[in-house]
Amino acid sequence: MFNLARHELLRLFLSPLAWVILALTQLLLAYLFLTHIDYFNSIQARIAAIPGAPGVTELIATPLIGNAAIIILLVSPLLTMRAFAEERRNDTLPLLASAPLSMTQIVLGKYLGNLGFFLLLALLTLLMPASLSVATTLDIYQLSASMLGLVLLIASFTAIGLYMSSLTRQPAIAAVSSFALLFLLWIIDWAGDSGEFSILSWLSMLNHFEPMTQGQINTQDLSFYLIVITTFLLLTIRRLDRERLD
Numbered sequence: 001m002f003n004l005a006r007h008e009l010l011r012l013f014l015s016p017l018a019w020v021i022l023a024l025t026q027l028l029l030a031y032l033f034l035t036h037i038d039y040f041n042s043i044q045a046r047i048a049a050i051p052g053a054p055g056v057t058e059l060i061a062t063p064l065i066g067n068a069a070i071i072i073l074l075v076s077p078l079l080t081m082r083a084f085a086e087e088r089r090n091d092t093l094p095l096l097a098s099a100p101l102s103m104t105q106i107v108l109g110k111y112l113g114n115l116g117f118f119l120l121l122a123l124l125t126l127l128m129p130a131s132l133s134v135a136t137t138l139d140i141y142q143l144s145a146s147m148l149g150l151v152l153l154i155a156s157f158t159a160i161g162l163y164m165s166s167l168t169r170q171p172a173i174a175a176v177s178s179f180a181l182l183f184l185l186w187i188i189d190w191a192g193d194s195g196e197f198s199i200l201s202w203l204s205m206l207n208h209f210e211p212m213t214q215g216q217i218n219t220q221d222l223s224f225y226l227i228v229i230t231t232f233l234l235l236t237i238r239r240l241d242r243e244r245l246d
Contacts, residue, residue: 001105001112008113012079018117021075026124032067033128036060057139061129062213065146068125069153069209072118073186076154077178079117080161081171083110084240088169093243103241107233111162118154122147142215149212152225153205157182159232166239 012018040059047054087093096106126147132138164178165171182205189204201207205228208221 001109004109005112008110009116012117033064036063056136057142061143062146065150073182076157077161077175080114081165081175083162084166085168085171085174103237107237115158145215145217146213149209156225156228159229163232163236166236
């Protein structure tokens with residue numbers, strides 16, 4: 001399983017698309033990072049005398065992690081689309097299925113390989129706000145909670161992308177359908193009253209991510225992401241197992 005994960009990660013880095021996504025994502029996030037710093041410098045004198053005024057973490061680090069979440073939502077389908085759809089299109093999926101691995105190990109290997117790329121992207125993003133600790137004091141707890149939320153989001157995006165890729169032999173269709181589902185789960189509660197509990201608000205990824213960016217970690221949010229990850233991985237395994245039996 002881990003050999004397959006390593007192979008999948010290396011295959012991503014052999015693709016120009018992965019390097020382009022990594023470079024452009026970091027360039028965009030660096031620009032947003034500098035924009036947040038410039039905004040903080042412009043209002044620092046006005047908020048300095050306010051008791052309990054937001055600091056560097058609230059005005060620079062947390063918004064940057066929120067920006068990273070949206071950008072990864074946009075680009076993750078472009079990488080996960082190849083996981084199984086390309087294997088099926090190239091007629092190599094039966095060969096992979098005949099390997100001395102269970103379908104669970106194959107899916108987890110693919111999942112960990114793709115997840116590794118996005119975790120690297122998240123680590124590079126973290127280095128930007130972390131660099132501020134040289135000249136100022138960061139709220140480590142809030143920054144850690146925000147990064148935990150970003151990692152759980154990434155893990156959920158990857159699981160959903162793998163499932164959509166397992167349904168088709170066309171990577172482009174997998175990418176479009178993954179983005180549509182991710183975007184729906186991001187904004188699904190906009191149709192209802194977010195002030196009251198409802199199934200729509202519970203299904204919203206954004207509603208479970210925002211408390212973490214504010215430094216709040218609760219079991220409801222953690223459970224939601226674990227349920228999403230587990231559900232879509234199990235659906236992928238079931239889908240490919242049924243195809244293997246056919």
